[in-house]
Amino acid sequence: MDEALQAGLAEGTAAAEAPAEARCWPLVERPGFLARRMHQIHVSLFSERCAAFRITPLQYSLLSLLRDLREADQTTLSNAVALDRTTTTGALKRLAARGLVSRSTSPTDRRAQVCRLTAEGAALHSAMEPAAREAHALTVEALTPTEQDLLTKLLRRVIEGHGHRRGQADIE
Numbered sequence: 001m002d003e004a005l006q007a008g009l010a011e012g013t014a015a016a017e018a019p020a021e022a023r024c025w026p027l028v029e030r031p032g033f034l035a036r037r038m039h040q041i042h043v044s045l046f047s048e049r050c051a052a053f054r055i056t057p058l059q060y061s062l063l064s065l066l067r068d069l070r071e072a073d074q075t076t077l078s079n080a081v082a083l084d085r086t087t088t089t090g091a092l093k094r095l096a097a098r099g100l101v102s103r104s105t106s107p108t109d110r111r112a113q114v115c116r117l118t119a120e121g122a123a124l125h126s127a128m129e130p131a132a133r134e135a136h137a138l139t140v141e142a143l144t145p146t147e148q149d150l151l152t153k154l155l156r157r158v159i160e161g162h163g164h165r166r167g168q169a170d171i172e
Contacts, residue, residue: 038139046135053128058083058091060132063125066101066117073112074103089113100124 027033046057055063061081066072072080078088092115095101100121106112117125140148 042135042139045138046132049131049135049138050128053124053131055124055128056091058087059095060125060128062088062091062095062115063100063117063121066115067122067125071114071116073106073109073114075112077115095121 043057046060050060058081062077065077065080069076074085074089074092077092078085081088092101092103092113096103096115098120100118102116102118103113104116106114140151143151
């Protein structure tokens with residue numbers, strides 16, 4: 001057995017012999033667990049409120065970005081939603097298949113796809129905006145308005161502190 005493995009096993013044995021309060025780390029005290037649960041809750045609320053529109057939270061984010069930007073290439077959109085290009089491109093293709101987004105080759109870079117919100121996409125985004133906002137509000141309804149603002153500020157600080165990290169697919 002190599003030395004690193006032996007050291008790891010010895011450390012694990014020592015930790016197992018430590019007092020229970022020293023090794024106990026409840027899930028409800030782990031930021032990663034809490035972030036994942038909050039995400040699950042939000043996706044559930046979003047799905048309930050926005051089911052009639054047949055749009056995922058990612059697709060809604062892309063529609064929102066295109067509403068604000070007017071047009072953007074897929075790489076810009078991928079960076080803005082913090083996901084890999086493949087996942088983002090798949091979502092954009094599904095939106096295009098429904099006629100909600102148009103995709104065309106960039107006149108300045110033949111490798112890039114420029115995306116725009118169609119009139120149908122703009123109408124759908126506008127129609128679902130109240131339901132999406134309600135899902136976001138319900139996600140944090142257990143908090144006071146001041147706490148909601150603080151949570152948003154803290155989440156933004158955590159995200160800004162890890163700005164170089166992106167979606168799961170980039171880890172591959």
